[in-house]
Amino acid sequence: xxxxxxICGLGIFAMLAEIFKGFGLKKILQPVVLLGIVVAFVLNIxxxxxxxxxxxxxxxxxxxxxxxxxxxxxxxxxAFFWFVFANDxxxxxxxxxxxxxxVLFALVGALMLTAYKNMTTLFxxxxxxxxxxxxxxxxxxxxxxxxxxxFKYLILGSFATGFLLFGIALVYGATGSFDIMVIRAKxxxxxxxxxxxFHAGVIMMLVxxxxxxxxxxxxxxxxxxxQGSPTVITAFMSTIVKTAAFTAFIRLFLVGFxxxxxxxxxxxxxxxxxxxxxxxxxxxxxxxxxxxxxxxxISHAAFMLMGVLAVQPGMSIPGILYYTLAxxxxxxxxxSVLYNVSKDSGEGFEGFNGLGKRNPVMAFCMAVAMLSLAGxxxxxxxxxxxxxxxxxxxxxxxxxxxxxxxxxxxxxxxYFKVIIAMYFxxxxxxxxxxxxxxxxxxxxxxxLLTIAIGVVPGYVIDMLGNSH
Amino acid sequence: MSTLLLNIPVTQYMxxxxxxxxxxxxxxxxxxxxPIHSILYLILTFFSIAGHYLLLNAQFLAVVHIIxxxxxxMVLFLYVIMMMNLNEKDEPNKKVFxxxxxxxxxxxxLLTLVGSLKGAEKMVAAxxxxxxxxxxxNLGQTLFGEFLFPFEISSILLLAAMVGAIMIGKKDPVK
Numbered sequence: 001x002x003x004x005x006x007i008c009g010l011g012i013f014a015m016l017a018e019i020f021k022g023f024g025l026k027k028i029l030q031p032v033v034l035l036g037i038v039v040a041f042v043l044n045i046x047x048x049x050x051x052x053x054x055x056x057x058x059x060x061x062x063x064x065x066x067x068x069x070x071x072x073x074x075x076x077x078x079a080f081f082w083f084v085f086a087n088d089x090x091x092x093x094x095x096x097x098x099x100x101x102x103v104l105f106a107l108v109g110a111l112m113l114t115a116y117k118n119m120t121t122l123f124x125x126x127x128x129x130x131x132x133x134x135x136x137x138x139x140x141x142x143x144x145x146x147x148x149x150x151f152k153y154l155i156l157g158s159f160a161t162g163f164l165l166f167g168i169a170l171v172y173g174a175t176g177s178f179d180i181m182v183i184r185a186k187x188x189x190x191x192x193x194x195x196x197x198f199h200a201g202v203i204m205m206l207v208x209x210x211x212x213x214x215x216x217x218x219x220x221x222x223x224x225x226x227q228g229s230p231t232v233i234t235a236f237m238s239t240i241v242k243t244a245a246f247t248a249f250i251r252l253f254l255v256g257f258x259x260x261x262x263x264x265x266x267x268x269x270x271x272x273x274x275x276x277x278x279x280x281x282x283x284x285x286x287x288x289x290x291x292x293x294x295x296x297x298i299s300h301a302a303f304m305l306m307g308v309l310a311v312q313p314g315m316s317i318p319g320i321l322y323y324t325l326a327x328x329x330x331x332x333x334x335x336s337v338l339y340n341v342s343k344d345s346g347e348g349f350e351g352f353n354g355l356g357k358r359n360p361v362m363a364f365c366m367a368v369a370m371l372s373l374a375g376x377x378x379x380x381x382x383x384x385x386x387x388x389x390x391x392x393x394x395x396x397x398x399x400x401x402x403x404x405x406x407x408x409x410x411x412x413x414x415y416f417k418v419i420i421a422m423y424f425x426x427x428x429x430x431x432x433x434x435x436x437x438x439x440x441x442x443x444x445x446x447x448l449l450t451i452a453i454g455v456v457p458g459y460v461i462d463m464l465g466n467s468h
Numbered sequence: 469m470s471t472l473l474l475n476i477p478v479t480q481y482m483x484x485x486x487x488x489x490x491x492x493x494x495x496x497x498x499x500x501x502x503p504i505h506s507i508l509y510l511i512l513t514f515f516s517i518a519g520h521y522l523l524l525n526a527q528f529l530a531v532v533h534i535i536x537x538x539x540x541x542m543v544l545f546l547y548v549i550m551m552m553n554l555n556e557k558d559e560p561n562k563k564v565f566x567x568x569x570x571x572x573x574x575x576x577x578l579l580t581l582v583g584s585l586k587g588a589e590k591m592v593a594a595x596x597x598x599x600x601x602x603x604x605x606n607l608g609q610t611l612f613g614e615f616l617f618p619f620e621i622s623s624i625l626l627l628a629a630m631v632g633a634i635m636i637g638k639k640d641p642v643k
Contacts, residue, residue: 135632
């Protein structure tokens with residue numbers, strides 16, 4: 001909770017920094033934000049981790065239990081890396097303070113989504129997270145693609161929000177409460193006697209949430225928005241926003257609607273199957289690395305949804321936590337390399353040609369990130385997929401497992417296209433791609449983290465324990 | 469027959485009338501070719517929904533709904549559409565296949581939603597209707613009591629929207 005307040009304060013500080021730029025506030029903005037995120041992270045863990053008292057605030061509107069803290073920890077850590085590598089982009093733009101304020105407000109929404117216990121806070125969290133993103137997607141005003149991205153995201157996102165609200169209204173009408181726990185109790189008390197429109201509401205909320213996590217067939221906005229937005233914003237969307245949306249998804253469907261899983265699991269299985277096939281098959285033919293990463297994020301969404309589908313809170317929640325961590329860390333590395341390479345030689349695969357000779361360290365980081373996203377052993381991505389597969393094995397959806405393994409094999413192909421370009425293709429230029437020292441440091445740290453949590457996955461998995 | 473009709477309370481007649489107007493105008497918003505007409509029908513829809521609020525004893529909500537939606541937001545819409553100078557001939561030509569697909573999927577959604585209401589008429593209300601629910605006093609107590617956190621955190625939402633609007637609206641130095 002204190003973390004949430006600190007991030008709110010940082011957002012307001014970023015706005016004040018513009019007014020008082022005469023006092024040099026603008027120069028210290030990034031260090032202050034980084035420090036604030038660390039403080040928020042530490043305070044969250046110190047005051048609320050494993051603390052059964054006083055974790056529920058404002059009449060159960062928001063609850064910082066271990067589940068929320070673990071996921072907000074992933075989000076805050078990713079945000080820290082993000083602010084280090086993205087700073088370079090904002091230093092070149094005139095309105096760094098507005099951008100920082102909007103990103104921090106989006107972060108407030110993301111943190112709310114990890115901790116909500118009430119449909120009103122769910123809705124507000126989603127909106128607080130989405131509205132700054134609509135603007136940030138369109139923030140390169142002189143670029144038609146960026147305008148298109150912002151507009152598409154706004155129109156389709158509002159449409160999905162409409163579905164969410166309609167779903168909430170129907171669920172409220174059937175149960176008489178916005179509280180997730182009350183709804184859960186009503187479901188188990190009704191013994192299947194809930195009115196039909198309750199199930200319609202659940203499915204509508206499923207549609208809206210699938211849109212927010214970009215699962216097929218609600219994924220059509222993803223490639224265009226991810227490609228059109230500035231690369232740093234795309235990195236934010238595909239890591240922090242995705243983690244937050246998934247946390248919301250888990251809480252809503254595992255905790256809230258877990259009692260009627262037989263009503264939605266078939267729909268979700270179909271969504272997962274579609275996402276796996278469409279994302280992986282389309283990603284193969286992409287010419288731009290950014291677009292390829294957009295499709296890859298759809299396929300990773302499908303993997304995380306498989307964790308939601310296997311309703312076993314004890315096993316699948318740590319599995320999804322591990323997956324979000326592995327995916328976020330890997331993606332941050334990939335996007336920071338892509339950002340620096342694309343400044344030099346464009347977003348296509350050919351921009352990576354010969355990077356192994358030009359910037360050996362950066363190429364190694366990118367290679368590890370790609371291996372992790374593809375799920376090759378020793379990296380974190382392997383165990384992430386392994387845990388998800390293990391949970392799905394225990395359910396009746398074993399056919400999804402077969403499909404997931406097959407489509408992962410396709411995934412290996414397009415991830416390796418980047419590695420092949422870096423190490424086996426001749427470069428057009430010989431000089432190094434310029435990278436800032438601190439960005440280089442973040443790339444190395446995230447790469448080491450990818451390998452470290454891949455070698456000792458137990459730490460992350462056991463962290464949540466049996467309490468969630 | 470006549471006794472049956474007389475047994476229905478007058479609010480029920482009002483309900484059916486308002487619902488009819490709301491649905492009719494809602495359909496006209498989509499059907500009418502002229503965007504100005506669409507807006508005017510939308511205003512009518514909002515008024516009939518405000519009538520529903522009144523039937524539910526939510527007087528404050530009804531008034532706010534008319535002032536904010538039917539008043540402010542719709543006038544804004546009207547200005548934007550008049551400034552954009554849209555008219556019938558600017559309407560993009562959509563493919564027949566797209567039209568059929570849109571009608572088909574929207575029809576299926578309608579079918580599902582209407583079908584899901586089956587059996588709802590037999591439901592018993594979870595709590596009896598509190599006739600004072602719409603008074604500002606009760607509303608304020610709920611807003612600043614149970615729903616304090618959502619109420620306060622909405623300020624972040626509004627702030628973000630404001631910053632965003634200014635950021636999009638202001639002129640960028642052309643590089």
